[in-house]
Amino acid sequence: MFxxxxxxxxVATMAAVPALAxxxxxxxGAHKGIAKSSLSATPDGExxxxxxxxxxxxxxxxxxxxxxxKVTFFGGVPAGEPLFREADKKNRPLPKVSGxxxxxxxxxxxxxxxxxxxxxxxxSIDDQEPATLGGHPGLKFRYTFVSADDEVERKGExxxxxxxxxxxxxxxxxxxxxxxxxxxPAFHQLAATLxx
Amino acid sequence: MxxxxxxxxxxxxxxxxxxxxxxAAQEKTGAKxxxxxxxxxxxxxxxxxxxxVASQSTGGMSEPNADWTAQAVxxxxxxxxxxxxxLGNDVVSYDEGVSGEGALTAQYGNLFSAVADSVITYQFFxxxxxxxxxxxxxxxxxxxxxxxxxxxxxxxxxxLFINTRDDYGSTGxxxxxxxxxxxxxxxxxxxxIGYAGLVDLKTGELVWLNADRQMGGDVRTAEGAVKRVAQxxxxxxxxxxxxxxxxxx
Numbered sequence: 431m432f433x434x435x436x437x438x439x440x441v442a443t444m445a446a447v448p449a450l451a452x453x454x455x456x457x458x459g460a461h462k463g464i465a466k467s468s469l470s471a472t473p474d475g476e477x478x479x480x481x482x483x484x485x486x487x488x489x490x491x492x493x494x495x496x497x498x499x500k501v502t503f504f505g506g507v508p509a510g511e512p513l514f515r516e517a518d519k520k521n522r523p524l525p526k527v528s529g530x531x532x533x534x535x536x537x538x539x540x541x542x543x544x545x546x547x548x549x550x551x552x553x554s555i556d557d558q559e560p561a562t563l564g565g566h567p568g569l570k571f572r573y574t575f576v577s578a579d580d581e582v583e584r585k586g587e588x589x590x591x592x593x594x595x596x597x598x599x600x601x602x603x604x605x606x607x608x609x610x611x612x613x614x615p616a617f618h619q620l621a622a623t624l625x626x
Numbered sequence: 627m628x629x630x631x632x633x634x635x636x637x638x639x640x641x642x643x644x645x646x647x648x649x650a651a652q653e654k655t656g657a658k659x660x661x662x663x664x665x666x667x668x669x670x671x672x673x674x675x676x677x678x679v680a681s682q683s684t685g686g687m688s689e690p691n692a693d694w695t696a697q698a699v700x701x702x703x704x705x706x707x708x709x710x711x712x713l714g715n716d717v718v719s720y721d722e723g724v725s726g727e728g729a730l731t732a733q734y735g736n737l738f739s740a741v742a743d744s745v746i747t748y749q750f751f752x753x754x755x756x757x758x759x760x761x762x763x764x765x766x767x768x769x770x771x772x773x774x775x776x777x778x779x780x781x782x783x784x785x786l787f788i789n790t791r792d793d794y795g796s797t798g799x800x801x802x803x804x805x806x807x808x809x810x811x812x813x814x815x816x817x818x819i820g821y822a823g824l825v826d827l828k829t830g831e832l833v834w835l836n837a838d839r840q841m842g843g844d845v846r847t848a849e850g851a852v853k854r855v856a857q858x859x860x861x862x863x864x865x866x867x868x869x870x871x872x873x874x875x
Contacts, residue, residue, distance in 0.1 A: 452753075452754075453748075453754065453755070453756055453757060454757060455757035455758065476758050477758075478756040478757055478758055478759075481754075492756070493758065494744055494748075494756075494759075494767075495743075495744030495747060495748045495756065497740040497743055497744050497747075498740060498741065498744050518685065521685075579688075580736060580739055580740055580743075581736045582733070582736045582737055582739075582740050583733060583736075605737050605740060606733075607733060607734065607737050607769070607770060607772060608737070608768070608769060608770025608771075608772060608830070609737075609770070612770070
């Protein structure tokens, strides 16, 4: 049976969810202050920035909607903070960024966060290699995952780095059928222009 | 007496929630510009419906219910069999045969749902449209051209995808809804989503979609499933009595 306190907390949590802001056009050209951070990028095509924010340090771009193609910018998540706003902090807390984290720990952080936040029941890190993010040493990794919410198999590619104890991460995800390959070149172009 | 008072308060609060909810004008049907389907002109494969039924916990978590899902599969299958002869074209049920493509077509079914979800979120909700899609009033959505390469769909012109998802609110969820109303927060109890979409097998384009996140009909019962299927196929292009060219409603 449910308890009154559970109800009160649930209501309070729902009341605290911010209202939806409008989506904005990301036109070709330079864009600074992405995810309220030092991240900047210069896409050569159009994207949409979602009004929805999944966390204090998160910004979302898409072409056809976030379930079909999504670029997530994590703009410097500090130690002690999770990647995303926690949907159920008490019962399903997210892992937090640690001050002792190495960049090779980033894929595991993403994986464990996805299992909780997005109800992901299958996820595998397929490969990883050294890369640079905005001129800083980083890690590029590719992954595949399925959320129990819609059972769509999605592929992802991400570049992460730890700069001044903060996690910077930019990921691209889309359904494995059709969409991932369709917009991968646009993501690669975008990723190649990332600066900090 | 006490129960009556609680019940009355509940009704009033529920009414308040309904009244205070924004009256968002939302389209439910879309079609590719110029798409037209004459009766008797096409062979349509009815893909295996994706049907999920769950209970919704107090906190809103979806908890799959295998028994309800099995009932819904049986009921919707029967309702679809009865309805497919009335669609005005040669509609046949998907048969994997010896192609070994069952798992892949199931993935296409899931992908169709993701596309339909995006259409609802970013096209049908006018206030939430993506700026790049806003300028063009066209209905341009696709599951990609790969579907046309499936041998199990050889000889067909279109694939008809059906997806339903129902979460039935638990008692706790319903009570939470009332408490939330007291706090001035409008929350829903239950999820009843249904998508029906026609995909052109030459291009992979979604040429017609009927999608609603507030579907009627309790799919756990035979009568409810008939109502749900009728709602899903409302406005189906080429169906006798429906316009040949389906447009946004």
